[in-house]
Amino acid sequence: MVQSHVPISSEPLSTDRLLETAIAASREAGALLLNYSARGFRVEYKNPINLVTDADRAAEQCLIDHIRNCFPSHRFLAEERGRVEQAPSPYLWIIDPLDGTTNFAHGYPAYCVSIGLEYRGRCILGVIYDPSRDELFTASETCGAQLNDRPIHVSETTSLDNSLLVTGFAYDIRESPRNNLDHFAQFALKAQGLRRTGSAALDLCYVAAGRFDGFWEVRLNPWDMAAGSVIVREAGGRLTDFSGKDLSIYEQEIVASNGHIHEAMLDVLNHPSPGT
């Protein structure tokens, strides 16, 4: 029988306890992913370029079991199974068990476990674990943002000319007119450099750590952004949609930056150059 370690109540729980639980769960799921990577996994296709593996599903089960064991009344929104409602609870864990599945399936070590937590609709903590590099990114409203327990901060870069930017493409790139190729072409000509890493959650962590100066993407899901958005916010970054409105992780559009280059990024996103 599942044991409850915390009394069921609508009172806010201690952030330390929530964070400790998310960290332990992310490390357990990260170890599981490395194990699958070493021993092999099965691949299925959600569409011709959208993969899912048994490692994604096993990591998700591991995370939900771990968190539910500590907080049995909490709700979940997880990529592979959607919403799991236990009962009305102000807490909603938003989980991507493996962000960067295509990388993982090809043996390219750029993937992570991503765990965000909403309390009454506000994202209050984020934990992202990259098991290949043993890098743990954490943030909460009370503790700021850290990488392996050391505080992190966004970069000081003030111009696109000096910026290293990052983006990604959705799995419907072949069908959707909003495929991001126009914006990719424009930023390629305006930034110092442009990357596509294949893990939106790590892209956000790298903005928070000052490794990238800015990130944008369309058609993302809440589980791609929940944890990373808290980490960027607590590292001093700015998060909006393409119009400059505060980010909603439910509205698919994101611009995350060090703040200094944010308006310049919005300008490019809203004023396509002719011919691109």
Ligand code: IPD
């Ligand atoms: C994907 C990655 C990728 C982004 C895609 C996401 P997944 O998530 O974050 O970087 O460009 O839009 O769907 O499928 O690897 O969890």
Ligand code: CA
């Ligand atoms: Ca994802």
Ligand code: CA
């Ligand atoms: Ca995923």
